[in-house]
Amino acid sequence: xxxxxxxxxxxxxxxxxxxxxxxxxxxxxxxxxxxxxxxxxxxxxxxxxxxxxxxxxxxxxxxxxxxxxxxxxxxxxxxxxxxxxxxxxxxxxxxxxxxxxxxxxxxxxxxxxxxxxxxxxxxxxxxxxxxxxxxxxxxxxxxxxxxxxxxxxxxxxxxxxxxxxxxxxxxxxxxxxxxxxxxxxxxxxxxxxxxxxxxxxxxxxxxxxxxxxxxxxxxxxxxxxxxxxxxxxxxxxxxxxxxxxxxxxxxxxxxxxxxxxxxxxxxxxxxxxxxxxxxxxxxxxxxxxxxxxxxxxxxxxxxxxxxxxxxxxxxxxxxxxxxxxxxxxxxxxxxxxxxxxxxxxxxxxxxxxxxxxxxxxx
Numbered sequence: 001x002x003x004x005x006x007x008x009x010x011x012x013x014x015x016x017x018x019x020x021x022x023x024x025x026x027x028x029x030x031x032x033x034x035x036x037x038x039x040x041x042x043x044x045x046x047x048x049x050x051x052x053x054x055x056x057x058x059x060x061x062x063x064x065x066x067x068x069x070x071x072x073x074x075x076x077x078x079x080x081x082x083x084x085x086x087x088x089x090x091x092x093x094x095x096x097x098x099x100x101x102x103x104x105x106x107x108x109x110x111x112x113x114x115x116x117x118x119x120x121x122x123x124x125x126x127x128x129x130x131x132x133x134x135x136x137x138x139x140x141x142x143x144x145x146x147x148x149x150x151x152x153x154x155x156x157x158x159x160x161x162x163x164x165x166x167x168x169x170x171x172x173x174x175x176x177x178x179x180x181x182x183x184x185x186x187x188x189x190x191x192x193x194x195x196x197x198x199x200x201x202x203x204x205x206x207x208x209x210x211x212x213x214x215x216x217x218x219x220x221x222x223x224x225x226x227x228x229x230x231x232x233x234x235x236x237x238x239x240x241x242x243x244x245x246x247x248x249x250x251x252x253x254x255x256x257x258x259x260x261x262x263x264x265x266x267x268x269x270x271x272x273x274x275x276x277x278x279x280x281x282x283x284x285x286x287x288x289x290x291x292x293x294x295x296x297x298x299x300x301x302x303x304x305x306x307x308x309x310x311x312x313x314x315x316x317x318x319x320x321x322x323x324x325x326x327x328x329x330x331x332x333x334x335x336x337x338x339x340x341x342x343x344x345x346x347x348x349x350x351x352x353x354x355x356x357x358x359x360x361x362x
Contacts, residue, residue: 002311005307005311008304008307011300011303011304011307012304015300018297018300022294022297023262025265025289025293026262026269027258028261028265029265029269029283029290030262030263030264030265030268033275034048034261034264044274047267054253057249058250058257061250062250064242068239071229072240074229075229079226085215085219088215089212089215089219092208092211092215095208096209099181099204099208100179100182100185101177101178101181102177102181102201103181103198103202103205104120104176104178104180104182105181106198107180107198108120108121113184113192116183120176120180124177127172130165131169131173137158138163181205184202185202185205189202268287269286269287
């Protein structure tokens with residue numbers, strides 16, 4: 001490779017490094033000047049408006065991120081609270097049917113409630129004998145003697161049948177007692193229960209039902225709040241994706257800000273209004289450093305241009321030499337052609353003379 005081309009590459013690299021350093025200096029200087037901006041926006045005109053716009057966009061994005069993060073924390077709190085209350089409700093709600101059944105079972109034996117609970121008492125009178133019969137038959141099967149294999153098979157089969165019947169009747173009876181208890185705990189039955197020994201049990205059952213309703217309303221409120229917070233985000237992306245989008249947006253704006261800083265710093269180094277009014281003594285050192293950097297870059301440009309010009313001159317000289325050689329070659333070819341033409345003419349003359357001689361013999 002031509003040493004001058006290697007020198008150009010080295011100079012281009014030095015120029016690039018110097019330009020990068022100068023851009024950083026411009027950006028730092030511009031950022032410093034923007035720090036003095038409050039109250040002096042009018043001095044810088046449009047570039048100040050651009051700066052304030054970008055700063056406002058960053059502030060807005062940061063505020064949105066804070067809100068999104070707060071919503072994420074709140075959603076997490078809500079989901080944890082909902083899980084806890086759901087577990088608590090499962091346990092609490094399981095106690096209500098038992099309490100209702102206890103009240104209903106005791107109330108069915110009271111004459112005072114015979115009108116209100118008459119239908120339940122009739123159903124209970126049918127179910128209780130069936131339950132007792134199934135239990136008795138199960139007891140008979142369990143007590144039956146027999147040691148053979150088929151005795152054992154028959155005993156197990158019958159036992160399973162009567163256990164199933166007993167369990168079914170027992171469950172039906174529990175539901176019936178619970179329905180009777182709920183009927184007695186209804187608000188319209190309050191006067192009928194007043195003064196009865198079951199009044200405290202019925203009141204406790206009502207309190208449990210009201211507490212269950214309050215728990216359900218509270219849980220519904222928590223779910224609605226959680227749903228509303230989640231609904232505030234883009235359906236195609238959750239809150240964390242929105243934060244990532246905003247963080248990328250902030251990074252892009254900061255990049256644009258650096259460009260604005262660099263532009264202002266470059267303008268300030270040129271001096272004049274309005275910078276003379278906002279410059280401070282220490283700024284002179286920055287201006288001098290920047291101008292030295294500009295001169296260094298200009299020196300690299302001059303050296304590069306000289307080397308490129310030198311290379312171009314040599315290339316043109318080489319081109320001229322190539323053209324001269326081409327001309328000489330063409331001139332040689334022309335001389336050879338002219339010599340051949342001369343020989344041919346001589347041959348023509350000789351041939352014509354011979355023809356003339358031969359013609360005389362005719």
